[in-house]
Every structure is written in structure tokens, then in C-alpha cells.
Amino acid sequence: MVPGDVVIGADSHTCTYGALGAFATGVGSTDMAAGMATGEAWFRVPESIKLVYHGRLQPWVVGKDLILHTIGDLGVDGARYMAMEFTGEAIKYLSMDSRFTMANMAIEAGAKNGIIEPDEITLAYVENRARRPYQIFRSDPDARYARVVDYDVSKLEPQVAFPHLPENTRPISEVPDIPIDQVVIGSCTNGRLEDLRLAAQVLRGRQVHPEVRLIIIPGTQEIYRQALREGLIEVFIEAGAAVSTPTCGPCLGGHMGILAKGEKAVATTNRNFVGRMGHPESEVYLANPAVAAASAVKGRIAGPKEVV
The missing domain is CATH 3.30.499.10 (Aconitase, domain 3)
Incomplete structure (x- = not known):
């Protein structure tokens, strides 16, 4: 999987690949089989919810805490069939491992996928792993969101x-x-x-x-x-x-x-x-x-x- 891909898998946590800037989501076994046979899948284009994380994280606080805090705020259906776009200063400094964790648990908020815009950290991770060309996609400056939520995570505990x-x-x-x-x-x-x-x-x-x-x-x-x-x-x-x-x-x-x-x-x-x-x-x-x-x-x- 590389940035820019559309990825489906027969597991709800396929959304993990969103950490690479891919649209990744889980589907049922029948849809997965059809996708493998035809190379096509049907989607309703989801609305997007923009999550902005301000501040720097305290020691012992990692991506798992950011996503648990977010799910605690939004609820397990608070982002139902939406794309959760993770942005902000705190995301900028997260490791790829923590980004994968956040994208992985987007489904626990009911989301269709979780996604993080690729940056230097993403590209450094992808550089020695990609086996084919890829394309970087970014949100338009005037993109419309169903909702924008801001979090100050500078004092967030585990x-x-x-x-x-x-x-x-x-x-x-x-x-x-x-x-x-x-x-x-x-x-x-x-x-x-x-x-x-x-x-x-x-x-x-x-x-x-x-x-x-x-x-x-x-x-x-x-x-x-x-x-x-x-x-x-x-x-x-x-x-x-x-x-x-x-x-x-x-x-x-x-x-x-x-x-x-x-x-x-x-x-x-x-x-x-x-x-x-x-x-x-x-x-x-x-x-x-x-x-x-x-x-x-x-x-x-x-x-x-x-x-x-």
C-alpha cells in the first residue's frame, strides 16, 4: 500500500493504511470477493470531519491516547460513515507507529476511514518500502467539513x-x-x-x-x-x-x-x-x-x- 491508494480489506481495521495518506476501509467478505474479481468497489463519498490537535504531547502520551480521547469525546458513532482527518501540531510530531494506531481506531468512532496528510515523516517511511509510484493527495484549502473539532492536547494524560x-x-x-x-x-x-x-x-x-x-x-x-x-x-x-x-x-x-x-x-x-x-x-x-x-x-x- 502506498499514499494515494484506495484500499479495501475484509477487516474493519484496514483503515490503518490511512496513516499513509491512503483511503482505506474495511468491507464485508462478499464486497471483498467482488473487488478481487472485478477490481471495482462501490462507495458513497463520505463527509469529512477535521480533527485538529494543538500543542505538544506530555511524556508517556502517544497516538493511542489521542485516539482514545477523541473517541471519548465523539462517541463510538460520532463519526459514522465519515472520513476522520487528523491534523495539527501534535500530529506533525507523531511517529508513523502512533499515526498507524490513530488511523487503526477510526472505525471505533464509526468512521469510514481515518486519514493523515503525508509529510516528511510519511515519505521517509515510504521511501524504502514503496515498490511502485504513488501520488500525494491533500485537502483543498477551501474544503468543506461536516464538522471541525479542536483539541488542546498539551496537558493530556494517558x-x-x-x-x-x-x-x-x-x-x-x-x-x-x-x-x-x-x-x-x-x-x-x-x-x-x-x-x-x-x-x-x-x-x-x-x-x-x-x-x-x-x-x-x-x-x-x-x-x-x-x-x-x-x-x-x-x-x-x-x-x-x-x-x-x-x-x-x-x-x-x-x-x-x-x-x-x-x-x-x-x-x-x-x-x-x-x-x-x-x-x-x-x-x-x-x-x-x-x-x-x-x-x-x-x-x-x-x-x-x-x-x-
Whole structure:
């Protein structure tokens, strides 16, 4: 996938490619099969909602916190069938990994896609990966938006989404003492190298709480190999984590780390619906990798400042 592409995939989180400046969205299996057979797909052109993030982010605050904060404000249907355009100073300084995370969770606000205008950071990422020419598209100066929303994120804290919706967000300072049974760091949302580095920064020299299972899942084999080269996997294993090969596994309640009745988990995944990771009476709290790692150490939902 390259900037300017129109991308469809049979997974709702296909919108991740919007971080490259592509129009990417998930479709049903029938539409996907038709697209593969004919090379065509039908869309209603979505309205756009412009999200402007002002200010610079505090330590331990990353793209996951920006998108959770946004979903908490808009609601899980606040951008229904819209294109979420992420702009502003805070986006300008985000890494590609954080941009992928934000685009990935556009669907959690009901959006058709999330998109970020390509800049120098995007082009540096694409340069050694693109295998064909691409085209950069930008919004017209007089573009009309269904809505423009401004956020001052200079004082934003790490966010935690409470069960059972991604919109149930709270800053970490307002989270009460909630014991947990499991932590999952990974998935298509936060299984990238930046995420593993952030988790390792918290876990290095520390031990996972004896009553917590910590599962770490690199997003791809290449990320896994790079994490090995950097010594991150050793940090995780020494801390007492179980490190898996890349898989969706626990995110969708498929295998590995399936929650039992009454269990609570902190996860860097994208959804925390009823029964998402196991028993319908289990609970999933969404957070960034630093919060997840700190929670694994403390045995309760905790911020990295409590640990590091």
C-alpha cells in the first residue's frame, strides 16, 4: 500500500493504511470477493470531519491516547460513515507507529476511514518500502467539513477506556484502584516497535506482579526480529512475560489469554465490547503500552509514573 491508494480489506481495521495518506476501509467478505474479481468497489463519498490537535504531547502520551480521547469525546458513532482527518501540531510530531494506531481506531468512532496528510515523516517511511509510484493527495484549502473539532492536547494524560465501549475513557489520574488478572500488549493497534520499546522502558529491571499474566505479541515477524536484535524480548522474558509469535489471538477471543468469568484485563487492543476477549462477564480496559506495562507490574491499573 502506498499514499494515494484506495484500499479495501475484509477487516474493519484496514483503515490503518490511512496513516499513509491512503483511503482505506474495511468491507464485508462478499464486497471483498467482488473487488478481487472485478477490481471495482462501490462507495458513497463520505463527509469529512477535521480533527485538529494543538500543542505538544506530555511524556508517556502517544497516538493511542489521542485516539482514545477523541473517541471519548465523539462517541463510538460520532463519526459514522465519515472520513476522520487528523491534523495539527501534535500530529506533525507523531511517529508513523502512533499515526498507524490513530488511523487503526477510526472505525471505533464509526468512521469510514481515518486519514493523515503525508509529510516528511510519511515519505521517509515510504521511501524504502514503496515498490511502485504513488501520488500525494491533500485537502483543498477551501474544503468543506461536516464538522471541525479542536483539541488542546498539551496537558493530556494517558487514557484508559473502561468496559464495555472504547468511548468510556478516563485520564489515568481518575482511575480508581482496579486489580487485574491479565495484560496484553500487541495487536494491529499497538504491536509495533515503538509500542514494544515503550513497554520495555517500563518493564526493564522490574517483575510482573505474581497474580498477573502478561502476554506480549509483536505485530509482525519483522518487528519480532527487530525486538530480538534490540534486546526487548529479553527484557520481557526477564520481567516474567510470555512472548508470542504474531497473532490476533486474545484480541478477538480466539486463543491465548482468553478471559474467564470475572477476570479483568488491560489491553492495548482496539475494542473492549462485552465478551470481546472471552467470558461475557469479563472486563477489558484499553490503554497505551506504557500504562499496560505499568499495570502488569503493579497488579492493578496504573500509570507509568508510578513505576518508572
